[in-house]
Amino acid sequence: MISVSEVLLTMVSTVIIVVFGIVAGLYLMGIDRKVTAHMQARVGPPIHQPFTDVRKLLIKESIVPENAIPWLFNAAPVVALASTVLILLYIPIGNTMPVLGAYGDLVLVMYLLTIPALALVAGGFASGSPYATVGAQREMVTMMAYEFPLAIVVIGIAWRLSVAGLSEPFSLGTIAGNPIWGLVGPIGIIGCLLLFFVLIVVMPGELSRIPADTPEAETELAGGLLVEYSGRNLAMFYITQGAKTLVMAAVVVAIFLPWNISSFIAMPATAAFVADLVFFFVKILLVMFFAISLLRVGMARFRITQVFSLYWLYLGVTGLIGLFLLMADALLLSGGGGLL
Numbered sequence: 001m002i003s004v005s006e007v008l009l010t011m012v013s014t015v016i017i018v019v020f021g022i023v024a025g026l027y028l029m030g031i032d033r034k035v036t037a038h039m040q041a042r043v044g045p046p047i048h049q050p051f052t053d054v055r056k057l058l059i060k061e062s063i064v065p066e067n068a069i070p071w072l073f074n075a076a077p078v079v080a081l082a083s084t085v086l087i088l089l090y091i092p093i094g095n096t097m098p099v100l101g102a103y104g105d106l107v108l109v110m111y112l113l114t115i116p117a118l119a120l121v122a123g124g125f126a127s128g129s130p131y132a133t134v135g136a137q138r139e140m141v142t143m144m145a146y147e148f149p150l151a152i153v154v155i156g157i158a159w160r161l162s163v164a165g166l167s168e169p170f171s172l173g174t175i176a177g178n179p180i181w182g183l184v185g186p187i188g189i190i191g192c193l194l195l196f197f198v199l200i201v202v203m204p205g206e207l208s209r210i211p212a213d214t215p216e217a218e219t220e221l222a223g224g225l226l227v228e229y230s231g232r233n234l235a236m237f238y239i240t241q242g243a244k245t246l247v248m249a250a251v252v253v254a255i256f257l258p259w260n261i262s263s264f265i266a267m268p269a270t271a272a273f274v275a276d277l278v279f280f281f282v283k284i285l286l287v288m289f290f291a292i293s294l295l296r297v298g299m300a301r302f303r304i305t306q307v308f309s310l311y312w313l314y315l316g317v318t319g320l321i322g323l324f325l326l327m328a329d330a331l332l333l334s335g336g337g338g339l340l
Contacts, residue, residue: 010099010100013099014089014099017085017088017089017093017099018085018088020088020093021084021085021088021243021246021247022085022239022242022243024246024281025239025241025242025243025244025245025246026050026051026054026239026242027047027048027050027242028242028245028246028249028284028285028288029050029241029242029245030045030046030047030048030049030050030051031047031285031288032245032288032292032293032296033045033047033049033050034046034047035289035293036293036296036297039293039294039297040297050238050242053238054235054238054239057230057231057232057234057235057238058231058232058235060230060231060232061230061231062074062229062230062231062232062233062234063228063230063231065127065128065129065228066128067127067128067129068126068127068128068228069126069128072122072123072126073123073126073127073228073233074233075122076119076120076122076123076126076233077119077123077229077233077234077236077237077240078236079115079116079119079122080115080116080119080120080123080236080237080240081116081236081237081239081240081243083112083115083116083119084112084115084116084240084243084244084247085243086112087109087112087113087247088243088246088247088250090103090104090105090108090109090112090172091109091172091247091250091251091254092172092173092176092250092254092258093250093277093280094260094273094276094277094279094280095260095262095272095273095276095277096273097173098172098173101171101172101173105168105170105171105172106154106158106170106171106172106175106251106255107154107170109172109251110150110151110154113206113244113247113248114143114147116240116244117139117143117206118143120136120139120215120225120226120237121136121139121140121143121225122136123225123229124136124139124215124225127227127228127229128228129227129228131227132225132226132227132228135215135216135225135226135227136215136225138214138215138304139208139215139225141304141307141308142205142208142212142214142215142304142307142308142311144308144312145205145307145308145310145311145312146202146205146206146212146311146315148311148312148316148319149198149202149311149312149315149316149318149319150198150199150202150206152195152198152316152319152320152322152323153195153198153199153202153255153319153322154170155323156191156195156319156322156323156326157169157175157180157192157195157255158170158175159323159326160180160183160184160188160326160330161174161175161178161180161183163330163334164178164183166178172251172254172255175254175255175258176254176255176258177258179258179259180192180255180256181256184326184329184330184333185329185332185333186329187325187328187329187332188325188326188329188330188333190322190325191321191322191323191324191325191326191328191329192256192322192326193322194318194319194321194322194325195256195319195322195323195326196252196256197318198315198318198319198322199251199252199255199256200252200287200290200291201291201295201310201315202311202315203248203249203252203287203291203292204291204292204295204296205307205311206244206248207241207244207245207248207292209292209295209296210295210296210299210300210301211295211299211300211301211302211307212302212307212310212311213301214301214302214303214304214307245288245292246284248291249283249284249287249288249291250284252287252291253280253283253284253287257283257287260272260275260276260279260280261275261276261279262275262276
């Protein structure tokens, strides 16, 4: 039976994680804008600019279009933000285990990741705008495209952990506590690198960032899904974008870069917590640089047909090759005695 103190501790931890996710997510957006500006020989806005943008939006009126479905139009940003920050409760941060890690795993995280996109789609259709409708259609196509390679990565890693004899292979705690790189041989390392690459390229699709930002496409659809949003509703979608950036980078870190400083250097508990948290952010920034900032600067926006081909065909095939390499590696390490 759960005690009152455990319930209170969970509630306090949840509030801390939610605030942390929102603040860290907005800072990540500011860092991304600053880094990409310098890569393009611009000064760029200050790192705290996202906070200024959110504060300005929060004091403005949320206008509901005349042809919109008001309750659905207003509910979409709330659902998107709530589902995004909820994911943070299932992801390890630094050397701390997830707040709700015992009640969900990577499969649940995958389901929760679809909710913000579905909320965007619902809000776009509910706005009654033709631009938002086209953006919603593109978001659905993009989502169907990147879910396939994402599922391959998740299933491949969990299957390899299961073959290694670990219980609860879909648990992010299990995945983070047992780095996949130490369980595979040379062929498996190549397979993991391919799956790592697939997950990195899936990130822009999940976040609707260049080159997969076709649902918004400011130069084509004037903002697409968000064209009719303003005020507090737009602020919630903006915060959702930052929090989801942190979520996706944290998922990549938990699966492929789970190491902590305290695992290699003995130190007091408080120092270990701080060191691992700082190291966690360093890994987050590296993932964000290669998956978002570098692609954003080096590539142009794809057409929606190109986005679908990239994720469903090219990344899907790459993921399957990585999965087959993991299977071959497990077979070799087991001496050909079977994998099940």
